[in-house]
Amino acid sequence: MGGVLWRLAPMIYGPTVLFALGEGAVIPLLPVIAAELGADVPTAALVVSALVVGQLVGNIPAGWAVARVGERVTMAFGGVLALGGVAGLLVAPSLPGLAAAVFLIGFCAATFGLARHSFMTTRVPLAYRARSLSLLGGTFRLGMFVGPFVAALLLAMLQDERATVWFFGACLIATVLLVLLGPDPEVVASPSASTASTGDDVDTGEAVTGSIPLQRRAGVFRTMWQYRGVLSRLGVAAASLSAVRSARQIVLPLWGVSIGLDAQTIALVVGVSGAIDFVLFYASGQVMDRFGRLWAALPAMVLMGAGFVALSFTHDLTQSALWFALFAAVLGVGNGLSSGILLTLGADVAPQADPAPFLGSWRTLTDAGGAIAPLTVSALAAAFSLSIATATMGVIGLLGALAFLRWVPRFVPRES
Incomplete structure (x- = not known):
């Protein structure tokens, strides 16, 4: 089986690489x-957020499909549908049209x-x-890491931001051709008998191991109800991890601005944190396969939770910039160690015979955590202070740990 995957x-x-790159x-x-269409900063942020909303909404239909x-x-x-979103980015006459195009791209990303x-x-x-799943998460991170550099190169060469949209369209065309013309992994790689499921016809709240063939396909909403126990427990823990990850992306730039750093320094610190995150993505999979899921999940959550809490106390210190760089690196390590955890845990607790409806619910829950953060x-920053907001995300991370x-040993079939 490993030879087939390779x-x-x-x-x-x-x-995944091509889509994420574009x-x-x-x-x-x-x-x-x-x-360019007349948006102020808050409106532009709202337009960009349509991408996350589209992905959140798209998970359940993608599971059904x-x-x-x-x-x-x-x-x-x-x-093909995402190409419609690209066309919308190119010709959108107004902000609602642009937001709709961004939403459509996020919706397709879920598929x-x-x-x-x-x-x-x-x-x-x-x-x-x-x-394998950490590598899948790593391919997405690779595309998202390299993509901005491609955009910078295109801008330097062509002086037109829509060149990046055309590049995304080219990536999508290559993706569709690869999917349709290449060998179908679904056919060549048969389902593995070694995968485990914790599914059962009735949710007892107890861990169940072993493959359980389903006689008929369950619908998405039936699946959500059937697996409400694991979704409301382990799924909520997974959502907290997604929330902490998402918070890192907004807290670090805001913190740099708040302590008076210039844009170049902030970009450098955030970039180094992202590089640390990227280089560690495969290590998480190695740890989970060799020692168990908790050995990656717990250090990741504790590092990010404690990192946020500690950072919240450094705002007014003399060496605030140094502490900012240090804890940005700590958050990068924690995020890197968490690579693939959500994918792996979702696969662990999904019904092996028909996982897509369950995974649609699982990914909706985790994406909701990322969207809410x-x-x-x-x-919290508007009502109190950025330090309070940062500490709150740290507490969420520690509670998630x-x-x-509590729930990984109960629901995941193997811990070693």
Whole structure:
């Protein structure tokens, strides 16, 4: 099975890299495009947030589509539909039209993420599931990491921010062609008998191991009700991790501005934190496969939770810039160690025979955590202070660590 995955790596990971590369090139320019249509800063932020909302809304329909027509058709349709979003970015006459195009791209991004998540759940043996899923998460991070540099190069060459939109369109066309013309991993890689499921017809709240074949496909909402126990417990813990990750992306730039750093220094600190995050993505999978899920989840959550709490006390210190750089690095380490955890835990607790409907619910829950975090930070910073907002996210991270400690051993079939 491992040989098949290695041979089909371009088909398995390639579409995610291409989509993320194009998306990563476009995202930094969305506020600029919005400003050209007359948006002020808050309105531009609202337009950009449509991407997260689209992905959040798209998870459940994507789960339904993958369960009914398969990963290949769903990804191809999502790629074609995303081209409509690209066209909207190019010709949108107004801010509502631009927001709709951004929403559509986020909606389609959910199809790529869920399709490959479902594929890995059913076809990757448990022995190296975490490494495979961490690599999947790493391919997305690679695209989002390299994309802004591609955008900078295109801007330097062509002096037109819409060149990045055309680049995204080219990436989408390549993605669709790769999906349709390459060998289908769903056909070549048969479902793995080694994967485990914690599913059962009735949710007892207890951990269940072993593959349980389903006689008929359950609908998305039926699946949500059937697995309400794991979603409301382990799923909420996973949402807290997603929230802390998302908070890092907004807290660090705001903190740098708040303590008076210039844009270049802030970009350097955030960039180093992101680089640390990226280089550690595979280490998380190694730890989870060799020692168990908690050995990656707990250090990641404790580092990020404690890092936020500690950072909240440094705002008015003499060496605030130095502390900012230090704790940005700590948050980068924590985030890097968390790579693949949400994907792996979702695969661990999903029904192996038909995981897509469950994964749609799981990813909706985790994406909701990521979507709510920036709103929470903004609200608390406006009502109290940025230090209070930062400390609150740290407390959420530490509580999330306790939740993982409580629920991972109960619901995940293997811890070693």
